[in-house]
Amino acid sequence: MMKKEYVMQVVETIRELLVALVPTNVLISWGLKGFIATVFENMPALKFYVSGRMYTGFVIIALNGSNHYAVYLQNDTGTECVHDEVCFDELGELLDCHIS
DSSP, rough: OOHHHHHHHHHHHHHHHHHHSSSHHHHHTTOEEEEEEEEEEEEEEEEEEOOSSSSEEEEEEEEEESSSEEEEETTTTTEEEEEEEEGGGHHHHHHHHHHO
């Protein structure tokens, strides 16, 4: 089992990256609601709900190694991995392409 402190630290880092690197108007356009700290596929992850033009459901960003993230979209139809090795500076653009 993963230590809660480690999961919380990773999730806070992911949240800070999103807020710092994605323009506020883009985050608002996603209809982003709530941040949840979780463990997904045995990786510490940030989960949040979006209601965008192209996608509505949960987004899961999981730390997949020291500097890479796996990004999943999860809704009533299932869970889809949209990228399994994305760098932190590419997260915003990747997400916006799937959500907006």
